Amino acid sequence: MAPSSTPATPTARPRKARGEGQWALGHREPLNPNERIKKDDNPLNVRDRIENIYARTGFASIDPQDLRGRFRWWGLYTQRKAGIDGGRTAVLEPHELEDEYFMLRVRIDGGALSVAQLRTIAQISQEFGRDSADITDRQNIQLHWIRIEDMPEIWRRLEAVGLETTEACGDCPRVVLGSPVAGVSVDEVLDGTPAIDEIIKRYIGDPRYSNLPRKFKSQISWLADGPYETNDISFVGVNHPQHGPGFDLWIGGGLSTNPRLAERLGVWVPIDDIPDVWEGVVGIFRDYGYRRLRNRARLKFLLADWGVAKFREVLEKEYLERALIDGPAPDLPAKPIDHIGVHKQIDGRNYVGAAPVVGRSSGVQLGKLADLVEAHGSDRVRLTAYQKLLVLDVADEQVEPLIAGMRAIGLEARPSAWRRGTMACTGIEYCKLAIVETKARGEELVARLEERLKDFDAEISIHINGCPNACARTQVADIGLKGQLVMNAHGEQVEGFQVHLGGGLGMAQGQTSGFGRKLRGLKATAEELPAYVEKLARHYLDGRTSKDETFADWVVRADEELLK
Secondary structure (H helix, E strand, C coil), X not given: CCCCCCCCCCCCCCCCCCCCCCXXXXXXXXXXXXXXXXXXXXXXXXXXXXXXXXXXXXXXXXXXXXXXXXXXXXXEEEEECCCCCHHHCCCCCHHHHEEEEEEEEEECHHHEEEHHHHXXXXXXXXXXXXXXXXXXXXXCEEEEEECHHHHHHXXXXXXXXXXXXXXXXXXXXXXXXXCCCCCCECCCCCCCHHHHHHHHHHHCCCHHHCCCCCCEEEEEECCCCCCHHHCCEEEEEEEECCCEEEEEEEECCECCCCCECCEEEEEEECHHHHHHHHHHHHHHHHHHCCCCCHHHCCHHHHHHHHCHHHHHHHHHHHHHCCCCEECCCCCCCCCCCCCCEEEEECCCCEEEEEECECCEEEHHHHHHHHHHHHHCCCCEEEECCCCCEEEEEECHHHHHHHHHHHHHCCCECCCCHHHHHEEECCCCCCCCCCCCCCHHHHHHHHHHHHHHCCCCCCCCCEXXXXXXXXXXXXXXXXXXXXXXXXXXXXXXXXXXXXXXXXXXXXXXXXXXXXXXXXXXXXXXXXXXXXXXXHHHHHXXXXXXXXXXXXXXXXXXXXXXXXXX
């Protein structure tokens, strides 16, 4: 009998790598719903439909793909319907969550406003937005209660004074952050404003860059006075030993549910080259960014996979077609800069930085501020990336009268540490993604701490967010509060916060960038929050080794029991 033979094992075919939606590699299908909307019609085209159709036929006539997709490219989001609690945020359909009113984001690149522009926003707020106005941590102003019928007139008024809402939201280049003291700071060597202006002129509203995989956040500033490590691209001032003043390039920052800090590309960029380099990075993001899964679509995911060396190589060879100059890291200031208070300008005049509470303002307040600024001889207001504002060009004799006038309308130039250091996102009052209230909680927290810890002599940043998306940069705050539903002592589900402690950015010499410490089960109900923060602050004061020990440094070595 012939011996049996063993059948040959079939050779497995190598599995084809799954595409991530990268256009440059030919991966254009399948499309997720957001990518289909952008492919079907460039979102910039929706303005024509708003002005000529929807403004005349009303909210009910709006195509859902325009309403929940393309409208964002013109700064418009539907706001949350009143009365829907946070427990229903993730279970209701979009049409069940949204009201027939809009949040409108006014784009203010570099945070720069003239009196005429500020007054126009104030008037729009009062006439069309029920007196709402929030100063954001992206140097924008957000209005609420906006009707679609009023948008043509609102755009007419904004554009008449040089403002716009173009690409204030959406998968496109958002507002470009800049130093609020660009051009006047005694510490600035090179003003980045011309580069910001050139980027806006060349690229904002350009269909070539209006369909990116996700949002794209930028910052250009000589001073390290903005959150440069959290942006997709940042240019920070640096002196090159051979080439002189220029900018250090940082890439791939972003927070939300997968936080990542930006990395240096290790290059020196002269100011005249910033727009071209910016365009090259945006081009890489557009062509190589991941479009298959929206939760992996930010530039930070591409950089994490490629690494800095490959990113620089592609930028130089494919997009700039020239090598970039190696450069040093920037020199950071001795202390973090927030510009609050009175400071000398390079021309001998002063700028005055003031704080509303958690960025909450109103049309009435902004209108009164415009009158004050004008009456005290200035025409320039600046917004910061920390929900604060500055008045530039104030003569010595006008400083104290201006401070008194701002105090009378609720803006404090000599604020407590608590008002100075606390930010809050929009929250459940208007945002469809939120789970908890933020602005009112922030105002309540500041008031309680000012009452109980009036003479607190340290700096603590408190960032309050209504959901995990970290619009208020919770992970890089001394005390970061992420909104969620928690159980109270009676076993009831209530609004509360997961607590992050000791986060921070590299904003000054000796500071280490990092995300806040999360202790297992460290949560507080909204009702408990003021008492918890007060207790934590007292433990810090009692336990710090000296007045120079920061809260973040103390948290690293503190016993866990002191943090609960």
